[in-house]
Amino acid sequence: DAEVRIKSALSDCSTAELAKRTVFIxxxxxxxxxxxxxADLFYHLVANCGxxxxxxxxxxxxxxxVDLVRGNDSRAVTLxxxxxxxxxxxxxSAHIGVGMYGSEGNHAVNASDFAxxxxxxxxxxxxxxxxxxxxxxxxxxxxxxxxxxxxxTAQFLYAIxxxxxxxxxxxxxxxxxxxxxFTSIPCIALGVLDRDVLNTDRTKQVPQLYFFGQKGEGxxx
Numbered sequence: 001d002a003e004v005r006i007k008s009a010l011s012d013c014s015t016a017e018l019a020k021r022t023v024f025i026x027x028x029x030x031x032x033x034x035x036x037x038x039a040d041l042f043y044h045l046v047a048n049c050g051x052x053x054x055x056x057x058x059x060x061x062x063x064x065x066v067d068l069v070r071g072n073d074s075r076a077v078t079l080x081x082x083x084x085x086x087x088x089x090x091x092x093s094a095h096i097g098v099g100m101y102g103s104e105g106n107h108a109v110n111a112s113d114f115a116x117x118x119x120x121x122x123x124x125x126x127x128x129x130x131x132x133x134x135x136x137x138x139x140x141x142x143x144x145x146x147x148x149x150x151x152x153t154a155q156f157l158y159a160i161x162x163x164x165x166x167x168x169x170x171x172x173x174x175x176x177x178x179x180x181x182f183t184s185i186p187c188i189a190l191g192v193l194d195r196d197v198l199n200t201d202r203t204k205q206v207p208q209l210y211f212f213g214q215k216g217e218g219x220x221x
Contacts, residue, residue, distance in 0.1 A: 062090035138218025
């Protein structure tokens with residue numbers, strides 16, 4: 001029985017020993033665990049192991065595995081990589097979906113957040129573009145927040161002096177141009193010019209550069 005085998009593995013090994021081990025599980029056995037409501041027990045095992053390999057799994061099971069991680073750990077960030085139509089449910093369930101152009105068509109690419117040509121590009125996507133993308137997004141989100149605060153504060157202060165009659169401080173054209181100019185131009189400039197690390201190939205040699213995203217320091221106000 002799958003549940004008995006998992007309980008045996010958890011009781012026989014300490015947490016430190018499990019971290020050094022790899023779990024191999026077949027798709028049929030994983031389906032049995034899900035059907036018997038032992039998915040949480042399975043998650044407890046794989047969460048303590050260093051690596052988990054699920055072989056011969058159906059698209060539904062792939063989706064369930066991703067949802068299992070997301071449902072049991074709110075701090076976990078899931079990444080799914082696939083190259084075929086059977087990977088689409090998994091890609092759509094993960095926080096970040098990466099599709100590969102393969103011989104099975106573009107179904108995975110069309111359902112993904114990012115597309116790559118082969119697995120060799122995944123490392124650069126994560127460690128170079130991923131880190132830079134997080135840095136830029138946090139700057140843009142904070143910028144939009146304070147941009148809107150500035151506009152709304154001016155309108156609110158003006159309302160105090162006109163007895164909250166509803167009259168606008170800005171005419172329509174000025175209001176529209178404010179949003180167009182201060183929404184488009186700074187974002188384009190940030191995307192083109194923002195380079196906190198000039199030699200991007202060396203970012204992987206400096207782990208401290210990734211603490212910014214791991215600790216969520218970019219979105220603190």
